[in-house]
Amino acid sequence: MSDFLQIERDGHVAVVTMNRPQTRNALSDDDAIESMVAMCETINKDMSVRAVILTGAGPAFSSGGNLKTIRESVGTGLGEPANSRYAYRDGIQRIPMALCNLEVPTIAAVNGPAYGAGNDLACMCDIRIASDKAVFAESFVKLGLLPGDGGAWLLPRAVGMSRACEMSFTGEPIDAAQALAWGLVSRVVPADELMPAALGLARRIASNPxxxxxxxxxxxxxxxxxxxxxxxxxxxxxxxxxxxxxxxxxxxxxxxxxxxx
CATH class of the missing domain: 1.10.12 (Lyase 2-enoyl-coa Hydratase; Chain  A, domain 2)
Incomplete structure (x- = not known):
């Protein structure tokens, strides 16, 4: 596993931190994808883990795609457009499948901006808690792109179709308070209380069989x-x-x- 994920244990809780603040914890690089998939597979085999917290190091939760490398990996740098289909299917789309198949409850502790695939990553988790510094955006359209990581399936289930359409068609961010009002997150806490709140909830979950x-x-x-x-x-x-x-x-x-x- 690469250095993208830092995994710590708190009893029956696994605290998983995306630890690449220099890219704002971008998800699209190959080693980041492999780390996410491997983490899910490892936890599924470990019956001592009963809950997972996913958060980001630094000021951001996740910026989604790494714009410095995305063109070469899934865009025009491939030459043949049809190849992009395989780049998505064999690349970032493995993350929603892995998290969907992760057997234990997951909590996204959204510490800061969650943009594009970062927003969708939060939606892949079962429960979302936000810092008051969190910002959410389904921002693909701003880049002339669309949610290739499953956001069109995930976001409407989190906020309803009308609000998902508003977020997807404008690409504009919403703050933590609006995310709470729309049901994207279940609670908002001050930044310094985010991890204690997430851990408290995870421990309550993990106390069950x-x-x-x-x-x-x-x-x-x-x-x-x-x-x-x-x-x-x-x-x-x-x-x-x-x-x-x-x-x-x-x-x-x-x-x-x-x-x-």
């Missing part, structure tokens, strides 16, 4: 596109598994003992 958390997240994700009958069938199967976990048995015993005590 690992299997139940992972299956609950999977159901929520499936519920975004599945039919009700299909989701109910999947829920029944997952619940059958949950009923036979050690954690459920212990919780049930504890409840019954308290009631009968």
């Amino acid at each position: 690992a299997h139940a958390l992972r299956m609950t997240k999977r159901l929520l994700r499936e519920g975004q596109h599945a039919r009700l009958d299909s989701l109910l069938e999947m829920s029944a199967g997952f619940q059958a598994l949950a009923h036979h976990t050690v954690e459920h048995e212990a919780a049930l015993d504890g409840f019954l003992n308290r009631r009968n005590g």
